[in-house]
Amino acid sequence: MEKQRIVILGAGESGVGAAMLAQKQGFDVFVSDFGGIADQYKSRLNELNIPFEEQQHTEALILNADEVIKSPGIPGKAPIVQQLRAQHTPVISEIEFAKRYTSAKTICITGSNGKTTTSTLTYHLLKKAGLNVGLAGNIGHSFAAQVANENYDWYVLEISSFMLD
Numbered sequence: 001m002e003k004q005r006i007v008i009l010g011a012g013e014s015g016v017g018a019a020m021l022a023q024k025q026g027f028d029v030f031v032s033d034f035g036g037i038a039d040q041y042k043s044r045l046n047e048l049n050i051p052f053e054e055q056q057h058t059e060a061l062i063l064n065a066d067e068v069i070k071s072p073g074i075p076g077k078a079p080i081v082q083q084l085r086a087q088h089t090p091v092i093s094e095i096e097f098a099k100r101y102t103s104a105k106t107i108c109i110t111g112s113n114g115k116t117t118t119s120t121l122t123y124h125l126l127k128k129a130g131l132n133v134g135l136a137g138n139i140g141h142s143f144a145a146q147v148a149n150e151n152y153d154w155y156v157l158e159i160s161s162f163m164l165d
Contacts, residue, residue, distance in 0.1 A: 011041050
């Protein structure tokens with residue numbers, strides 16, 4: 001049976017984390033970033049032998065995806081995203097993808113102001129209470145990477161409006 005193809009749009013923290021988890025779950029993974037990719041993320045992708053491109057979106061490598069994980073910084077109005085939706089290819093977030101592969105409970109914090117403070121405080125309270133907890137999301141840590149490499153019972157996720165979109 002042929003592996004399902006997952007394409008990740010965006011090669012920042014969330015995109016590379018999603019690529020790591022998708023590879024661990026046995027998918028055929030490809031990462032595409034219309035801009036440049038930071039050296040730390042290129043190194044990580046190279047270490048894991050995950051194919052990627054930067055400074056472009058090659059339609060032939062993207063439009064054949066079974067599912068696409070879109071980084072939150074890429075607008076839904078981006079031409080490649082519009083093409084994917086027009087052909088009915090599911091386009092999901094890193095958060096949605098990662099949640100499929102963990103049975104951990106999640107506390108998701110969103111809002112206009114105070115997300116980082118509230119997320120950090122909640123994380124520290126749970127940790128001090130002795131719970132096995134991870135902190136991820138818009139706070140700078142990929143939820144998918146943690147699901148791939150850690151085994152937490154709880155996650156505190158800071159969720160921006162871009163991630164909810």
